[in-house]
Amino acid sequence: TQNNLTPKVMKESHPSFGFYLTKVKGLAPEYNQHSALDLKDIFSLTKAKLKASAQFNYMTDIPWLMKQYPAEYRSCPLLIVHGEQRGSKSALEKAASVFPNITLCNAKLEIMYGTHHTKMMLLLYDSGLRIVIHTANLIENDWFQKTQGIWISPLFPSLLGEQSAHRGNSATNFKGDLLEYLSFYNRPDIDEWCKHIKGHDLSNSSVFLIGSIPGRHLAERKTSFGHLKLRKVLNLHGPEKSLVTSSWPLIGQFSSIGSLGTDQNQWLCGEWLASLGTVKGCSLTSKTPLQLVFPTVNNVRESLEGYPAGTSLPYSINVAKKQPYLRNFLYQWKSDRLSRSHASPHIKTYLRVSPDNSSVAWFLLTSANLSKAAWGVLEKNGSQFMIRSYELGVLFMPQYLVSRKVFGVPEVKERKANMETISFPVPYDIPLIPYSNKDEIWIWDIPHIKAPDRHGNKWCPP
Numbered sequence: 001t002q003n004n005l006t007p008k009v010m011k012e013s014h015p016s017f018g019f020y021l022t023k024v025k026g027l028a029p030e031y032n033q034h035s036a037l038d039l040k041d042i043f044s045l046t047k048a049k050l051k052a053s054a055q056f057n058y059m060t061d062i063p064w065l066m067k068q069y070p071a072e073y074r075s076c077p078l079l080i081v082h083g084e085q086r087g088s089k090s091a092l093e094k095a096a097s098v099f100p101n102i103t104l105c106n107a108k109l110e111i112m113y114g115t116h117h118t119k120m121m122l123l124l125y126d127s128g129l130r131i132v133i134h135t136a137n138l139i140e141n142d143w144f145q146k147t148q149g150i151w152i153s154p155l156f157p158s159l160l161g162e163q164s165a166h167r168g169n170s171a172t173n174f175k176g177d178l179l180e181y182l183s184f185y186n187r188p189d190i191d192e193w194c195k196h197i198k199g200h201d202l203s204n205s206s207v208f209l210i211g212s213i214p215g216r217h218l219a220e221r222k223t224s225f226g227h228l229k230l231r232k233v234l235n236l237h238g239p240e241k242s243l244v245t246s247s248w249p250l251i252g253q254f255s256s257i258g259s260l261g262t263d264q265n266q267w268l269c270g271e272w273l274a275s276l277g278t279v280k281g282c283s284l285t286s287k288t289p290l291q292l293v294f295p296t297v298n299n300v301r302e303s304l305e306g307y308p309a310g311t312s313l314p315y316s317i318n319v320a321k322k323q324p325y326l327r328n329f330l331y332q333w334k335s336d337r338l339s340r341s342h343a344s345p346h347i348k349t350y351l352r353v354s355p356d357n358s359s360v361a362w363f364l365l366t367s368a369n370l371s372k373a374a375w376g377v378l379e380k381n382g383s384q385f386m387i388r389s390y391e392l393g394v395l396f397m398p399q400y401l402v403s404r405k406v407f408g409v410p411e412v413k414e415r416k417a418n419m420e421t422i423s424f425p426v427p428y429d430i431p432l433i434p435y436s437n438k439d440e441i442w443i444w445d446i447p448h449i450k451a452p453d454r455h456g457n458k459w460c461p462p
């Protein structure tokens, strides 16, 4: 799907399917021009006149955010959907009170430890609606030295005639799923935005929506969200099991890890991997090889930010020591092809890759880290599905984008002769690089003093 992006970001050697990374300061220009955007680029993608916008996020620096909008749009109505509570909530209210065009909407978080992780922009123009789903907080530190992912929708035109939840939908049911996700906030300000969405034609959105809504979901609601939604979508629309056999590894890449249980076969290699290893017509047993990408201490130390990059990689020692088995699955963060090996990853992606690393069966960009809170966990003998946090992601399925059975992997020399494949811009280098036996997983609340980072500092957390 071609977005009507301004030429400067569309000079692509390959279609980007609307998938972009954030710009990284200091890189050679060619690593920032193609398929890399910053917030100001996103706001200037179209010449149409912005009428209103909504920003769903976890962390928002309101004065900084306002400066990213073009001056002529800084008085447009802006809804900020957040999950702040107590002190940080009043701090946000204080910051917002300076801007009369800002309305705050507090997403309810009724289950302990849940967060509002979802990162989405709804941009209403006089000539259409654009949706952006991404992984960056609305704070400066998230936008210039990290690897972050962005999906930009086409500019969806207004629906002719009555607004409708059913007309202007696509084969991926993107419009229906987005309206269902937003309805669960049960907030009048968000319901207003649902009217705008109903009033637009989203029929050329060719990605699937994978969201998480906090709650204990029962019966058919169980497959509306989290990893069970992904299981359902892969079951109905996924790759053929004759092509994507259980030997195709599942790669998970994320910036935080939760408590996954003392036995890897319970949730990680049981319930969760069974969902992500699903192919059309069946939910594979979890024989799928699992490869997890999370930065080593050295990856963090060598990053552009140095050890402080670790403040966005919240993996704590108390959780890590309960799950030493993770070691068996770990791979380093490496992105030399995009010159982003030192741009610490805050992006979260999941994909299914062929054993010869030449093909990708599907690709998910999401806010969801590797945790039960984000993806959900079955309870009460599978009768209910408990999710703690709001999450949102988009699933790229080749047959819905390029009518091919698989995506290629960039820079793969030997192409299967008969398959003229189109590569998906995977944001890290494949094949992956395993941890060396000297590597340690990054943990943010213990000292790292063996070697200084590029700023000459060591890491001594409080």
Ligand SMILES: O=C(O)c1cnc2c(C(=O)O)cccc2c1O
Pocket (backbone or CB within 6 Å): 058, 059, 115, 116, 117, 135, 136, 137, 311, 312, 313, 314
């Ligand atoms: O982007 C996000 O949604 C997100 C959520 N949570 C955290 C935490 C935490 O929850 O302790 C610590 C540091 C960074 C983040 C972060 O970047």
